[in-house]
Amino acid sequence: MPHQCVKCGKIYPDGSNELLKGCTSCTSRFFFFIKEKDLEESKKITEKLTNEEKQQIEQDVLEIIGIEDDTKPVILDLESIRILQPGKYELDIVELFKGKPLVYRVEEGKYIIDLASTFGSNKKSASN
């Protein structure tokens, strides 16, 4: 699954070192996690955004998710939440009800599903 840098739009394949170290073009550590099939659409959306809007999106997401420490890389799962531009959000509530994490953090080379600190654990999963 590819990851797209929120700030400059550069695409990185899954497991890339840059996800940990930051984007080679702009040093951002904030990425969208996207499915192959959504790649083209995602490119179109981010191409239209101004730098200010991208920065605002980054701030918005950190606030929505409740992450205070912004020094660590953040990867947003576009399956559950889609930000078209600041102030315009689309939520996949079916996915959210399943208790799937919205955000994955990359630490020391591995993915950590950040359920406990941001979303609590939804032990039961819905059938739909």
Place this chain on the structure above:
Amino acid sequence: MIIKLRDFISNIFLRMFQQRRSLKLGIYGPPNAGKTTLANKICQDWLGEEMGPASKVPHETRAIQTKEKIKVKHKRKELTFNLIDTPGIATKIDYEDFLKYKMPQKEAKKRAREATKGVIEAIKWLDGMDAVLVVLDSTLNPYSQVNLTIIGNLAARDIPVLVIANKIDLKKAKIKKVENAFPQYEVVGISAEKGQNIEEFYESLFKLVK
């Protein structure tokens, strides 16, 4: 002396039991269905104070609101619960929708951001509920993705549900349509704002948590 001691011990047990019986009653539904208006009606009736501000602008409630130990009495029965009013669940939140209400753009964007956070919070709290009132606007089509997803997830979690068809004071209200959409649940038509049919609501509430 022995009688006094016995009464003292039984009172302690009674209190412990009552505390454990303090149910968590959640109010869920789409934005602008009247969740906070209903919460305010319940709180006014039994606490003499309101839960929070209600508004015509969608997503007025953007954080979980709770009122603890609400004691409802109805036909010699008594029920104590903690009432949890949740932000409206939506699939799309667009700040431009708030501009129609003459809200400045900056404020509208902030509202959209907070409302999005509120949806996530509301969903997160669902697992802790003992029973849920799903408040729907009876003037709107009940077969929406939000309504079906909320009720489907409550069913999957075995959480007792009472469907409230709100705004029955309006001409376009269609309680029958809500009943047809969710035949497996009891549906009570009320007007939380006007206090219409509220006695029947309390009756159903007791049945819900019996």
